Amino acid sequence: MKKKTANLISLGLVAGLFLVLFLLEQVMDPASMLFVVLKKGAIYALVAVSMNLLNGFTGLFSLGQAGFMLIGAYAYGILTIPPEARDAVYQYFDGGIIQFALPVPLALIIAGLAAAFFAFLIGLPVLRLKSDYLAIATLGFAEIIRAFFQWDALGPITNGSNLLRRFPTFSSVIFPFFVAGLCIAIIVLLVNSSYGRAFKAIRDDEVAAEAMGINLFKHKQMAFVISSFFAGVSGALLAMYQTTVQASAFKSAMTYEILLIVVIGGIGSISGSCIASFLFIACNEWWLRFLDNELFIGTWQVPLLRTGFRKVVFSIIIMAVVLFYRQGIMGDR
Amino acid sequence: MAENVLHLDRVTMQFGGVVAVNGLSMDVNAGEIVALIGPNGAGKTTAFNVITGVYAPTNGQVDLFGSPMVRNHPRGKMKKLYAGEDPDAFRGQALCPTPDKITRLGIARTFQNIRLFCSLSVLDNVLIAKHMRARHNVFAATFRLTPRVEREMRQSAEALLEEQGLTHLKDEVAGSLPYGLQRRLEIARALATEPRLLLLDEPAAGMNPQEPHELAAFIRQIREKYNLSILVIEHHMDLVMEVAERIYVLDFGKLIAQGDPAAIQDNPDVITAYLGVDEE
Known part of the structure; x- marks a missing residue:
């Protein structure tokens, strides 16, 4: 009975959130920075939660998230560009070899599956490594993928190092919220299931987990594949948000941004990752932008404000969080 | 013999x-x-x-x-x-x-220097040991398609805690228990693997x-x-x-x-x- 009321309340909250978003879109200027933050924040929230599933819940320190996002973004782009637009997009590759377009929901799922498949292959050798080595190996993989997708020989599929564009995108903020929300809900269900408990057991004590009959490799592989699936979906959403995809954009710096969100939000906290993601995007794209512009009050130039100063302030905030607020916003560990 | x-x-x-x-x-x-x-x-x-x-x-x-x-x-x-x-x-x-x-x-074991899943609750510690024998795949477990399996896991875990006199502590974090109770929990957890x-x-x-x-x-x-x-x-x-x-x-x-x-x-x-x- 108590559980049912709790479910009803959260259902009501979610409905309320979407209603607010809908109303905001009716009232406010669609070019407002608020919508940029909301859209990008939702996408980053999903990828941060997927990273948290690995780093926070399974104790696998992986830095391959940008690589899996790239795979998802490309899979989505490649599969959804309408055939009539392909000649223009694949202008150096005679229109490419794929001449069909899938519906958006199907393409989103395939984007996730493609990332998951790569994760499965990479996981076979890599997940036998311990902590730091795993981080290095996954980071290396992400870099390889980035180079691989720019390879000219794959041009008929990936368009080489050129942009993919003219695939279906979204304009309303409801869409990324819906998809990311659905995915995060699934991750929450997973984390609270028997398998989620097994992941947490591996994080807490591998030796004891194994002694309790938990097959370490199988469960690590599972967490890795599932996390990558959602990273792939968020990559596809990012492609839709940006309206274009280029492999060179998925740098390791992107993984670090996501890691930062996870750390600020609190390792092992899903709500923390979501909140931190919106805060991070808002600071990065909006609130701290003024730091990058020279400002004159009368004839007096405010010192320090110039291009790049935003990053300095950002670094200081992050150091402060790490030094004085180690558990993150919502962390309990 | x-x-x-x-x-x-x-x-x-x-x-x-x-x-x-x-x-x-x-x-x-x-x-x-x-x-x-x-x-x-x-x-x-x-x-x-x-x-x-x-x-x-x-x-x-x-x-x-x-x-x-x-x-x-x-x-x-x-x-x-x-x-x-x-x-x-x-x-x-x-x-x-x-x-x-x-x-x-x-074969189940306990450890010389107690190895519990310290950040998890007492009940979760026992439930983890039940995970191995539970017959459901990750999909069914995530979407709660097999509530019976989950319920049985929970019941037998709670029965084990009851027997160890840990029922009133089942929502406590395992790492916060006093030493003697941690030992008991470790035995309960080992028994949970059947x-x-x-x-x-x-x-x-x-x-x-x-x-x-x-x-x-x-x-x-x-x-x-x-x-x-x-x-x-x-x-x-x-x-x-x-x-x-x-x-x-x-x-x-x-x-x-x-x-x-x-x-x-x-x-x-x-x-x-x-x-x-x-x-x-």
Whole structure:
């Protein structure tokens, strides 16, 4: 009975959130920075939660998230560009070899599956490594993928190092919220299931987990594949948000941004990752932008404000969080 | 004659130049409580780790219910150690299952320095041990398609906590429990894997003089209730003498004595091992 009321309340909250978003879109200027933050924040929230599933819940320190996002973004782009637009997009590759377009929901799922498949292959050798080595190996993989997708020989599929564009995108903020929300809900269900408990057991004590009959490799592989699936979906959403995809954009710096969100939000906290993601995007794209512009009050130039100063302030905030607020916003560990 | 549960045949475990366990052969029969004792560093825990698959033995074989579970044969570097032996006696397919497979076969263990999942709740600790036997895949578990499986896991976990008197603490974080309760939780967690052989690694460590007495009664009680065989490593002689039906004594990795408690107590080799030799 108590559980049912709790479910009803959260259902009501979610409905309320979407209603607010809908109303905001009716009232406010669609070019407002608020919508940029909301859209990008939702996408980053999903990828941060997927990273948290690995780093926070399974104790696998992986830095391959940008690589899996790239795979998802490309899979989505490649599969959804309408055939009539392909000649223009694949202008150096005679229109490419794929001449069909899938519906958006199907393409989103395939984007996730493609990332998951790569994760499965990479996981076979890599997940036998311990902590730091795993981080290095996954980071290396992400870099390889980035180079691989720019390879000219794959041009008929990936368009080489050129942009993919003219695939279906979204304009309303409801869409990324819906998809990311659905995915995060699934991750929450997973984390609270028997398998989620097994992941947490591996994080807490591998030796004891194994002694309790938990097959370490199988469960690590599972967490890795599932996390990558959602990273792939968020990559596809990012492609839709940006309206274009280029492999060179998925740098390791992107993984670090996501890691930062996870750390600020609190390792092992899903709500923390979501909140931190919106805060991070808002600071990065909006609130701290003024730091990058020279400002004159009368004839007096405010010192320090110039291009790049935003990053300095950002670094200081992050150091402060790490030094004085180690558990993150919502962390309990 | 009772069914043989665990049989170690000349198990050797070598770390570099250190031979931690040297040609250990021992048996545990159905329904027995057997103790493995010896001074510090005698190789007791190493023997446990071989049985539970944490280490693959350098040599020897472990049988569970009469069928080989862990098996190895001397290669290369081990030849010297086994100079006198017939290598063909060890030949065959090497078997070294991982600890989770061994747990699945029905061996559960506790650890000398308690290893709970410290950040998780008491109930979750037991539920994790139930995970292995739960019949649902990750998809069904995530989308709650098998509520019956989940409910059964929860019921049997709660029953185990009840039995250990931990029910009122089931939502506490395991790491915050006092030492004695952590030990009990660890035993509950081991029982949750539905074992047929329970290995207890120094269950009385850190207990006051009176508690081992209760522990002995408790060990006998769970043996009856769960139809277990129990192998226990212990330093506490009171507990060993009270609870064990047979005792194996290790010293420097070698078996120096075996027999019932009374015989062990009077065995001069054992007394020497524990008290040291009088140089005069």
